[in-house]
Amino acid sequence: MGFGVLPDITNLILVHPYLGHIAGRTIPFALGSDFVDFPQILDHWTYHVWLLSHSLLFWAIVFAPLWRRSSGMKLATLAYLSHVLADLPSHTGAYGLEPFYPVHYIFDGWFDAWLWGPGPIAVSVVLTTVVFLLTRALRQRVLWPSERQDKTLNRA
Ligand SMILES: [Zn+2]
Structure with missing residues (x-):
């Protein structure tokens, strides 16, 4: 950061x-x-x-x-x-x-x-947060093929 x-x-x-x-x-x-x-x-x-x-x-x-x-x-x-x-x-x-x-x-x-003033900054922060939360939720359901193999290996 x-x-x-x-x-x-x-x-x-x-x-x-x-x-x-x-x-x-x-x-x-x-x-x-x-x-x-x-x-x-x-x-x-x-x-x-x-x-x-x-x-x-x-x-x-x-x-x-x-x-x-x-x-x-x-x-x-x-x-x-x-x-x-x-x-x-x-x-x-x-x-x-x-x-x-x-x-x-x-x-x-x-x-x-x-x-930008406070209004557009607030809108951009809210939109960025929504995109982040949607992406995180999507990533919990969708994995790359290599990530699926890693999860399979970790269970063994
Ligand atoms: Zn800069």
């Missing part, structure tokens, strides 16, 4: 506080609309740290070698990649992800989930 949220830690501790400060928020933490109203954040170093933390090159060159010998490397990589893959379609325009940062290539996604 830590590696799944790791790319956005830089957003929480750097980008949002700085943008909240320049937006004049009482509590210096930016709202989604502040990114629209203050696009100068795109040139600030805090935003570039966020781009770096979402870079597949950064993961491959800096982070993965450090964790190479760890038994949790595959799971950490899966968690990190799932975060980046989820962010790719959910950031558009100038705020699109740069998956190969510092190589400048903006992937223009299809929607801006980071601008």
Whole structure:
């Protein structure tokens, strides 16, 4: 779970506080609309740290070698990649992800989930939970052929 949220830690501790400060928020933490109203954040170093933390090159060159010998490397990589893959379609325009940062290539996604308010976020959480519960219920009834063999072997 830590590696799944790791790319956005830089957003929480750097980008949002700085943008909240320049937006004049009482509590210096930016709202989604502040990114629209203050696009100068795109040139600030805090935003570039966020781009770096979402870079597949950064993961491959800096982070993965450090964790190479760890038994949790595959799971950490899966968690990190799932975060980046989820962010790719959910950031558009100038705020699109740069998956190969510092190589400048903006992937223009299809929607801006980071601008959603509480209502759409709640709907997405409920829908995700329903899909998870349906999948789990289905998985209790349907097994892959290899899983059936494993169950047969375990009973012996
Ligand atoms: Zn992210």
